[in-house]
Amino acid sequence: MTDNTSDGPMLAADGTPLKKSLARALRLQKMRALMLIAPLLLFVLFSFIIPIFSMLSRSVENSIVVETLPLTVTELQAWNADSGELPDEPVYAAFVADMVVAIDAKRHTRLGTRLNYEQTGMSSLFRKSGRKIKRMDPEADAPFKEKLIDVDKKWGDVETWRVIKTHSPTITNGYFLNAVDMRRTPEGAQSQPEDKQILVKLFGRTLIMSLIITGSCILLGYPVAWILANLPMRTANVLMILVLLPFWTSLLVRTSAWKVMLQQQGVINEVLVWLGMVADDSRLVMINNQTGTIIAMTHILLPFMILPMYSVMQTIQPTYLRAAKSMGATNWTAFWRVYFPLSIPGIGAGSILVFILAIGYYITPEIVGGTKGVFISNRIAYHISSSLNWGLAAALGTILLVVVLILYWAYDKIVGIDNVKLG
Amino acid sequence: MTASSSNDAFVEFERVQKSYDGETLVVKDLNLTMPRGEFLTMLGPSGSGKTTCLMMLAGFETATHGDIRLGGTSINNIPPHKRGIGMVFQNYALFPHMTIAENLSFPLEVRKIGKSEREEKVKRALDMVEMGAFGGRRPAQLSGGQQQRIALARALVFEPELVLMDEPLGALDKQLREKMQFEITDLAHRLGITTVYVTHDQTEAMTMSDRVAVFDDGRIQQLAPPDTLYEEPENSFVAQFIGENNTLEGVVQEINGEVAVVKLDDGELIDAKPINVGVGDRTRVSIRPERVEYNKDRLKEGTHTIKAEVLEFIYMGDIFRTRLRVAGNDEFVIKTRNAPDQVRHEPGSMIEIGWLPEDCRALDA
Ligand SMILES: Nc1ncnc2c1ncn2[C@@H]1O[C@H](COP(=O)(O)OP(=O)(O)OP(=O)(O)O)[C@@H](O)[C@H]1O
Numbered sequence: 001m002t003d004n005t006s007d008g009p010m011l012a013a014d015g016t017p018l019k020k021s022l023a024r025a026l027r028l029q030k031m032r033a034l035m036l037i038a039p040l041l042l043f044v045l046f047s048f049i050i051p052i053f054s055m056l057s058r059s060v061e062n063s064i065v066v067e068t069l070p071l072t073v074t075e076l077q078a079w080n081a082d083s084g085e086l087p088d089e090p091v092y093a094a095f096v097a098d099m100v101v102a103i104d105a106k107r108h109t110r111l112g113t114r115l116n117y118e119q120t121g122m123s124s125l126f127r128k129s130g131r132k133i134k135r136m137d138p139e140a141d142a143p144f145k146e147k148l149i150d151v152d153k154k155w156g157d158v159e160t161w162r163v164i165k166t167h168s169p170t171i172t173n174g175y176f177l178n179a180v181d182m183r184r185t186p187e188g189a190q191s192q193p194e195d196k197q198i199l200v201k202l203f204g205r206t207l208i209m210s211l212i213i214t215g216s217c218i219l220l221g222y223p224v225a226w227i228l229a230n231l232p233m234r235t236a237n238v239l240m241i242l243v244l245l246p247f248w249t250s251l252l253v254r255t256s257a258w259k260v261m262l263q264q265q266g267v268i269n270e271v272l273v274w275l276g277m278v279a280d281d282s283r284l285v286m287i288n289n290q291t292g293t294i295i296a297m298t299h300i301l302l303p304f305m306i307l308p309m310y311s312v313m314q315t316i317q318p319t320y321l322r323a324a325k326s327m328g329a330t331n332w333t334a335f336w337r338v339y340f341p342l343s344i345p346g347i348g349a350g351s352i353l354v355f356i357l358a359i360g361y362y363i364t365p366e367i368v369g370g371t372k373g374v375f376i377s378n379r380i381a382y383h384i385s386s387s388l389n390w391g392l393a394a395a396l397g398t399i400l401l402v403v404v405l406i407l408y409w410a411y412d413k414i415v416g417i418d419n420v421k422l423g
Numbered sequence: 424m425t426a427s428s429s430n431d432a433f434v435e436f437e438r439v440q441k442s443y444d445g446e447t448l449v450v451k452d453l454n455l456t457m458p459r460g461e462f463l464t465m466l467g468p469s470g471s472g473k474t475t476c477l478m479m480l481a482g483f484e485t486a487t488h489g490d491i492r493l494g495g496t497s498i499n500n501i502p503p504h505k506r507g508i509g510m511v512f513q514n515y516a517l518f519p520h521m522t523i524a525e526n527l528s529f530p531l532e533v534r535k536i537g538k539s540e541r542e543e544k545v546k547r548a549l550d551m552v553e554m555g556a557f558g559g560r561r562p563a564q565l566s567g568g569q570q571q572r573i574a575l576a577r578a579l580v581f582e583p584e585l586v587l588m589d590e591p592l593g594a595l596d597k598q599l600r601e602k603m604q605f606e607i608t609d610l611a612h613r614l615g616i617t618t619v620y621v622t623h624d625q626t627e628a629m630t631m632s633d634r635v636a637v638f639d640d641g642r643i644q645q646l647a648p649p650d651t652l653y654e655e656p657e658n659s660f661v662a663q664f665i666g667e668n669n670t671l672e673g674v675v676q677e678i679n680g681e682v683a684v685v686k687l688d689d690g691e692l693i694d695a696k697p698i699n700v701g702v703g704d705r706t707r708v709s710i711r712p713e714r715v716e717y718n719k720d721r722l723k724e725g726t727h728t729i730k731a732e733v734l735e736f737i738y739m740g741d742i743f744r745t746r747l748r749v750a751g752n753d754e755f756v757i758k759t760r761n762a763p764d765q766v767r768h769e770p771g772s773m774i775e776i777g778w779l780p781e782d783c784r785a786l787d788a
């Protein structure tokens with residue numbers, strides 16, 4: 001490596017190209033680092049990433065129709081859904097053949113449930129028809145068109161077949177359309193009827209309320225963080241325990257406590273009535289609505305705002321303020337022009353944290369939100385555990401994830417993510 | 424000038440005391456008067472209350488007792504932002520979220536100075552510290568010395584009459600520090616600014632200041648120009664603190680006018696100039712290494728001499744440094760100029776040393 005005048009690559013002492021020997025040295029380091037994080041990586045992969053992706057994939061996955069009615073779906077391809085006429089006998093025959101197999105495997109009710117998301121009455125139609133078709137013989141009893149219409153006159157309704165045909169592809173955008181208050185029809189995507197349009201409104205409400213919660217956390221948290229950062233270390237540590245105290249009580253207990261505080265016969269109303277500030281017959285409604293959710297969630301998420309703010313403010317030297325004042329700035333100007341801009345990374349970090357936590361929050365809105373104060377996640381939970389419409393739940397979850405990512409990206413563009421300091 | 428009655432005093436501390444905890448006084452009875460345009464340095468060991476004094480002057484700490492006056496008016500109740508004092512902090516305190524130009528423009532903005540005038544003043548201030556090309560940068564993109572200059576420019580841009588600097592060169596390397604020392608004094612004198620400068624580097628204090636206030640234990644031990652401070656320390660703390668110094672302990676036996684005879688602890692007699700001692704007092708006599716004479720011919724008739732054993736001889740180029748044992752003190756040092764006729768003492772040899780009585784100061788013990 002002494003006198004490397006040729007314009008070839010730099011050579012290491014043993015004559016191998018320097019780049020290559022550097023890469024080799026680094027590779028070893030990288031391997032060791034990889035080995036160290038491997039357990040965590042595997043854990044995250046199996047317990048987090050794979051489940052999330054399998055869940056998200058349900059939002060477009062729709063193989064149940066094809067799997068349950070393979071012959072019918074093939075036959076339906078030849079049928080023009082817009083013709084206004086019923087399909088011909090081969091479709092009916094194929095349907096009965098499929099159903100006999102499905103009934104044997106007890107799969108036909110699942111299909112009914114699936115199609116019921118799109119058209120009410122499908123679930124009972126499949127259950128009822130199932131009992132009768134069970135007794136038919138796909139070879140001997142043909143033709144079936146009349147017989148099926150006898151079983152249930154819905155089989156003579158073009159709409160029933162249109163639903164089956166529309167939802168037969170293995171990949172569907174139906175769940176996503178449902179998630180934004182639309183539905184898949186043979187004519188393409190259309191809005192849901194007025195009375196079924198709730199999800200977009202719910203998304204909007206979730207976003208707005210999360211913003212309000214983030215805002216109130218900033219307003220309440222900023223002075224607290226400021227005081228903590230400016231107290232002597234020992235006092236600050238004691239007060240810090242008070243800030244963290246809520247973490248040591250169960251979330252459920254805290255939320256329920258707000259119920260006690262906020263209800264119409266609750267502590268706050270009683271005090272206000274006693275003070276004469278509120279008439280006995282017009283007590284404030286602060287629970288089971290948006291107010292309740294905002295109050296309780298602000299309280300619960302406040303530490304997540306205070307902690308990053310505090311850690312940023314701690315690094316702001318008091319000499320900056322003194323310098324500003326020595327140059328003629330009033331207390332307010334010194335704060336606003338110097339301290340506040342320097343504390344923005346803390347506000348940013350706290351806001352992101354609180355907002356992302358709030359937007360997906362579930363327990364608190366469920367308990368204190370009533371019907372007007374629930375979030376989109378409550379709807380997701382409902383579809384997962386009550387209506388069992390996992391596809392829709394997955395679609396809602398995906399949209400939520402995408403919204404958060406978009407906001408994160410926008411935040412990065414506006415404030416800059418490197419301006420965020422989490423600790 | 425101002426209507427100040429007390430002969431042109433610009434900054435005055437009168438009987439100022441300060442306590443942080445209500446139990447100990449950090450500043451005890453501080454009295455100080457500065458004329459306009461003076462460059463005064465506060466010098467002292469760590470914890471002696473220098474920063475505290477500066478902070479009281481700037482308005483960030485309140486004096487527990489006493490009066491601080493600026494241009495003849497008491498500023499005890501004037502908030503910091505109305506005092507109009509420029510300040511350079513030890514860590515510069517340049518606002519990291521603003522560019523250099525914005526930093527300099529800040530004091531002008533809060534004074535509601537118009538945009539064009541502001542830009543002009545910022546430009547002039549930047550040119551003054553030879554940083555004209557750096558206006559668009561952030562503080563983090565500057566070197567330590569450059570930041571230091573910007574801090575200086577920022578403290579001066581709004582043309583304060585008084586500038587305070589708290590160890591502004593503490594973070595710089597030696598070479599840069601010497602350069603900046605010169606630049607600061609040059610600038611201060613050129614602009615006629617009154618400056619209070621804090622440091623615990625005595626060379627810095629000596630080279631830069633018109634007067635130096637030596638702090639210890641919350642008091643000014645001596646306030647004098649550098650040469651007086653070095654040659655005529657008023658007490659043994661100052662003698663010890665400023666420059667290299669030999670001390671011998673003893674008791675004052677008699678005082679004949681300007682000369683005191685001191686009986687050292689091992690019984691030898693020496694001559695000294697009595698400063699703050701009387702007959703019978705214990706004293707610590709102090710003499711500078713370069714004022715000790717070993718050549719009898721150059722000493723005055725009749726002065727006491729004293730025997731010394733040579734312990735070490737160090738050749739330092741321009742000077743010789745000889746360490747002696749004198750009256751039980753192993754750390755007695757003499758410095759002699761490297762000249763052709765100068766003797767190089769052999770370790771182990773015995774010599775006789777003496778000095779002019781006025782060079783040897785009998786101070787408090
Ligand atoms: N805010 C404060 N609260 C309590 N005590 C303080 C405070 N600031 C300084 N002190 C004490 O006052 C004394 C003098 O401090 P000061 O900062 O004035 O010293 P200094 O001369 O500037 O020292 P240094 O050269 O180390 O900067 C010290 O004993 C210090 O502990």
Ligand SMILES: [Mg+2]
Binds near residue numbers: 473474589
């Ligand atoms: Mg200090």
